[in-house]
Amino acid sequence: xxxxxxxxxTGSAAGTWRVLLAVAALxxxxxxxxxxxxxxxxxxxxxxxxxxxxxAIEYWRDVSSYSITEMIIHRPxxxxxxxxxxxxxxxxxxxxxxxxPAKDAGNGTLLxxxxxxxxxxxxxxxxxxxxxxxxxxxxxxxxxNNDLAKADDLIEYYSHRLIDTQTVDGHTVYHIESIPHExxxxxxxKEVVQVRDDLIVLEHAFYDQDMVLVKKLSTLxxxxxxxxxxxxxxxxxxxxxxxxxxxxxxxxxxxGVEVSDYTFTLxxxxxxxx
Amino acid sequence: xxxxxxxxxxxxxxxxRPRRTIIMVVAIALGIWSMIALGAVVRGMLEGQIxxxxxxxxxxxxxxxxxFTDDPVVxxxxxxxxxxxxxxxxxxxxxxxxxxxxxxxxxxxxxxxGVSLLGIDPTQERGLSFIGDGVHQGRELTSITDRGxxxxxxxxxxxxxxxxxxVVVMSQDRANEVADRGFRIVGVFxxxxxxxxxxxxxxxxxxxxxxxxxxDQISEIGVLAHDRDDLDExxxxxxxxxxxxxxxxxxxxxxxxxxxxxxxxxxxYIWFVVVFMAMSFGLVNTLLMAVYERTRExxxxxxxxxxxxxxxxxxxxxxxxxxxxxxxxxxxxxxxTLLWFADGIDVSRFAQGVQMFNMSPxxxxxxxxxxxxxxxxxVLGLGLIASLYPAWRASRYVPVExxxxx
Numbered sequence: 001x002x003x004x005x006x007x008x009x010t011g012s013a014a015g016t017w018r019v020l021l022a023v024a025a026l027x028x029x030x031x032x033x034x035x036x037x038x039x040x041x042x043x044x045x046x047x048x049x050x051x052x053x054x055x056a057i058e059y060w061r062d063v064s065s066y067s068i069t070e071m072i073i074h075r076p077x078x079x080x081x082x083x084x085x086x087x088x089x090x091x092x093x094x095x096x097x098x099x100x101p102a103k104d105a106g107n108g109t110l111l112x113x114x115x116x117x118x119x120x121x122x123x124x125x126x127x128x129x130x131x132x133x134x135x136x137x138x139x140x141x142x143x144x145n146n147d148l149a150k151a152d153d154l155i156e157y158y159s160h161r162l163i164d165t166q167t168v169d170g171h172t173v174y175h176i177e178s179i180p181h182e183x184x185x186x187x188x189x190k191e192v193v194q195v196r197d198d199l200i201v202l203e204h205a206f207y208d209q210d211m212v213l214v215k216k217l218s219t220l221x222x223x224x225x226x227x228x229x230x231x232x233x234x235x236x237x238x239x240x241x242x243x244x245x246x247x248x249x250x251x252x253x254x255x256g257v258e259v260s261d262y263t264f265t266l267x268x269x270x271x272x273x274x
Numbered sequence: 275x276x277x278x279x280x281x282x283x284x285x286x287x288x289x290x291r292p293r294r295t296i297i298m299v300v301a302i303a304l305g306i307w308s309m310i311a312l313g314a315v316v317r318g319m320l321e322g323q324i325x326x327x328x329x330x331x332x333x334x335x336x337x338x339x340x341x342f343t344d345d346p347v348v349x350x351x352x353x354x355x356x357x358x359x360x361x362x363x364x365x366x367x368x369x370x371x372x373x374x375x376x377x378x379x380x381x382x383x384x385x386x387x388g389v390s391l392l393g394i395d396p397t398q399e400r401g402l403s404f405i406g407d408g409v410h411q412g413r414e415l416t417s418i419t420d421r422g423x424x425x426x427x428x429x430x431x432x433x434x435x436x437x438x439x440x441v442v443v444m445s446q447d448r449a450n451e452v453a454d455r456g457f458r459i460v461g462v463f464x465x466x467x468x469x470x471x472x473x474x475x476x477x478x479x480x481x482x483x484x485x486x487x488x489x490d491q492i493s494e495i496g497v498l499a500h501d502r503d504d505l506d507e508x509x510x511x512x513x514x515x516x517x518x519x520x521x522x523x524x525x526x527x528x529x530x531x532x533x534x535x536x537x538x539x540x541x542x543y544i545w546f547v548v549v550f551m552a553m554s555f556g557l558v559n560t561l562l563m564a565v566y567e568r569t570r571e572x573x574x575x576x577x578x579x580x581x582x583x584x585x586x587x588x589x590x591x592x593x594x595x596x597x598x599x600x601x602x603x604x605x606x607x608x609x610x611t612l613l614w615f616a617d618g619i620d621v622s623r624f625a626q627g628v629q630m631f632n633m634s635p636x637x638x639x640x641x642x643x644x645x646x647x648x649x650x651x652x653v654l655g656l657g658l659i660a661s662l663y664p665a666w667r668a669s670r671y672v673p674v675e676x677x678x679x680x
Contacts, residue, residue: 180456
């Protein structure tokens, strides 16, 4: 019953979404006609730190996206690679589907807002990830479920401050310190995000409440994919265990694509049309 | 029957062999002492366990929405106490509190662990549960809208965090969606048991209700009555005032405790009987010996006209004196022991093992009248019955044979 309600909710929002999508697509077309896609922010530099973060997240998520990503989980004694397909729409909906290796193929994760469901074909079950599991790691990687589900919390729950500006390779890099609000569901003491002036996040560092660096997500490669520059290879690494990291490399991406409403439903999660 | 004569004879006979009598008195005293002292220690342990469990957010009576006991989740919540119910509780209970109680996860930067999250009204908890007694570090919650969280010392250790830092609490709200919020740790409580320090986190009730989208709903009402063994009346009243809710006493909530209580009862009586058996063999043996020694004398008494019933009475009386003297010494020993351990027995050296059994590190022995009476009755009553055999043997002597025996 509850699941049905969720599906229903998603469905009713669909009309609104379609309008938004159309508007956004139109805006993008005009933007593409007048200026190069990869530098939307260069003409009018972002006014404050919060705006930079917001723009960077919007730039990264776009209105919608479809990408093929390779995830490498590295440990001192072994390494594992997976190929994932990722669909996103807006900042609240995403679907991740494993296509390789064969034994994990079909595993899926659906995120709608802060709620998360996983599907495993071997047991043919959709499981809603309970709150108790949200801080566990996602598919054995160095990302936690929360890292996925709450990627956009940075806008809602933090105060941002520009602490440094550097020039690297002709680009301006903004160092932004983000401190969570008192009631925010965030364990970190602060996060420091380095954003390049073309809105690509170069590094996202997580500090504990003693302001000691715990883990960081760094961008290792920037490539033009799907018509715009994106951070194509990123690595998540815990500082205490330098030999363990998870790297995600985007091999193919499309932005602003039409993603059907059906994509972000439990039915689709259960019966993948790959 | 010349009671005076029999009594005098019995008493004098008792002290004809002082060493043997003293050994027997010591044996009886030891037996009684071991029965009552052991009983007191075990009962004290159990009593401490029950008291602690009741103070440990159980109370004497709890009121829940039906289904909460089986599945303590946010869905099984109920409206706050109605005025009618509140009036009964105000009048009949020593203390009562409305709480929110849900399973939750507390996460720090490095670790996360499951706890029972309690949304409490700090003023209502005074005298009702341990959290009402304040905290050991930092400050206690001040109101139902307090934005801080109070956790146990062990949980702090486990999460590798500290007083004054923030943690994230995650649970499920009424819509079955993830509910999470950051809280600053404002206070740390210490408890005797690690499980308690690790298992509970306290926030303001109103804050918890907001987080879980429960509005004014609560999970339970905890009640402390005047006497934990006299709850029937209150239970019935509460049951009629809130027929749609589950009203349960601590006996129903903690069946294991009640079962332990019963097991302890049975074990103690088995112990009493075992001790008595060992003692009674010594007793019968001593009496048989005493009677055997006095064969000629008994024969003479019979020849002089003393009836067998009097012989039987005399031996029984002797036994009774022996048992009484032993019992007096035994009870004196018990009294001395209880006095010695009046402050409790400190078993904190074995703290880890002790905690496994949900016991507190200080044991307070508790001698109940029931155990004292039972032990004394068993020794005196069964002792007398056991003495009937040697007494009967003595009364059956044929005078002529007895006198001529050398």
